[in-house]
Amino acid sequence: MNRKITLKQIAKELDVSISTVSKALKDSPEISDDTKQKIQAFAKLYNYKPNNIALSLKNRKTNTIGIIIPEIVHHFFSKVIRGVELVANQRGYNVIIGLSNESFSKEVINMEMLANGSIDGFIISISKETQQLQDYHHLTATINQGMPIVMFDRVVSEIECDKVIVNDFNGAKNAVEKLIENGCKSIALITTKDYVSVGKLRTQGYIDALSEHNLTLESNLMLKMDDTLDYEEHLDLLESEITQLFKSNQKIDGVFAVNELYALSAMKVARKLGLSVPEDLQVIGFTDGVLSKHATPGLTTVSQHAQQMGEKAAHLLIDKLESENTDQEEEYQTVVITTDLVERESTK
Amino acid sequence: MNRKITLKQIAKELDVSISTVSKALKDSPEISDDTKQKIQAFAKLYNYKPNNIALSLKNRKTNTIGIIIPEIVHHFFSKVIRGVELVANQRGYNVIIGLSNESFSKEVINMEMLANGSIDGFIISISKETQQLQDYHHLTATINQGMPIVMFDRVVSEIECDKVIVNDFNGAKNAVEKLIENGCKSIALITTKDYVSVGKLRTQGYIDALSEHNLTLESNLMLKMDDTLDYEEHLDLLESEITQLFKSNQKIDGVFAVNELYALSAMKVARKLGLSVPEDLQVIGFTDGVLSKHATPGLTTVSQHAQQMGEKAAHLLIDKLESENTDQEEEYQTVVITTDLVERESTK
DNA sequence: TTGTACGCGTTATCAT
């Protein structure tokens, strides 16, 4: 068991001072070639590596970024993490994760835990509960401590910081316009309750698309699901509500859903009711998931480019961290990632 | 901008010594109630929290565990992470992630980066490339440094450490036996090349099940895919190979696949060839993914309980970390998580 | 050319 070796131990072993060792290891011209060689050889032999914690303490910089997300078992978020990790690694940073599990208190606790020196900055997408409570004191507190934050996807206008979002409004609008172009006359919307920021924007895109094409907005074509239930419960309720929706509005020939699960459920219910997709009913979902690709028929989706969002968020954060010498110019930017419509078999 | 306050600053502000502040904040009986109150109130006001990095340095303990995985955009691994994070948080630890992206060198670099003081121990599932190269020096080096490792899923017998695995052999065997019970006479296997440890074990389970039930093992019913290609390429090749398999062996009435993608592809190809599942062909896949549940028909699977694996791995690691006072009794355990057969519509 | 001293923030031990 060869515990990690320290400068001190090398110094003692070679009978020189600690600073001599330190300098020798970074090839300082102050040290004679002789001793340099001796020390470097010894260090190599014992595989010396400086201790990160000591460096962090000394430099007041951990080279670690924290990412706080509501859920990790979710394609969108895991892709974002991949993007963050990719860029972080390239630029010499580590990534530490905190899961809020959609809970406000876990989000707060997690952030406080990490903010006490463990990391240099946050990348965060807030929990549903936080969005409902509209309590952002933990975010402002963190920012006030001089720790930069980058928010992504679920973003809050009250907080001043860098943000990375998707053009939810336009993405949704384009999707609905696609349905209209494809001949749909009666398009249903399946969305979440309004407090979820992204759901709201996508709903607005749907509304605008309809009105711009002179289609009347019918409130009974808009299904708003409560997504605070657990998965199974949610799924059951979802299917019964969609069944209800289709049965009481037989003219429906298009569906726009704000996420993958809703879109898939719509297709499933359609099949049960004997409607064929895309002939009788065309479906588009907003998502970056795997299910769409493997569904039958393949689901046409609005792709969110999650990994790209993660990459951009990481760049923004690290840029801020590494320019923090020149403070005062508190210029925050909001980067909008453009969505793409990925056409599969659920549309004509 | 209220930067984080330190003991030193409090001491200066209240005109006492640093150690007085430190003691007062932990309610030491050495300090008079008067000063304690004063100091505690002040600390509360400025929201004092001890700096984690300083504590880590002093205690030589970071209370952080590192998890190294090949890929995060994968249901199995993200569920494992969720399990690890859950337990880690409960027990006062943070989690830092490193992605190897199935590359040996990235795995090594990541581990070295974290091993220099950033974390107390590792939870790891090694990359395919590492399995191929059979180079485990980074693992032994880490262990020799006194840093505990827990391996999960993709495990190596040459390395002595705690391990968490799934009963790949039995899970596969049970699945194939299920097919046999359901009347299948000619069961195909879709698996990976042999160097992937889990694929090997599952293949062995298939072989044993057949031989125990006196079914002859036919090598042309065993399709071994090379999974080092990229996703799209892999998928295309997969489908053509499966098509080939089905066409040249028309008697096939059952398929056991070592992962979700292979099973789904089998169903897809079957549909194209006009075979109906489960009437003409029954399919079971080894997986913990989302696709199975939402496939049509729903795919019967061998569930791996990924989250439970993560939880167990975290407990093992933390147990070891917190008992390390009493060394010498180097007792390592291998925990086997039992798989379940989740029956859906792809079997009778 | 090498070594000493200090500081990063904290706690524990040992004075006063």
Place this chain on the structure above:
DNA sequence: ATGATAACGCGTACAA
């Protein structure tokens, strides 16, 4: 009851 000091591991300004 309070304070000074050392130590965790490192780097660097300054002294020898």
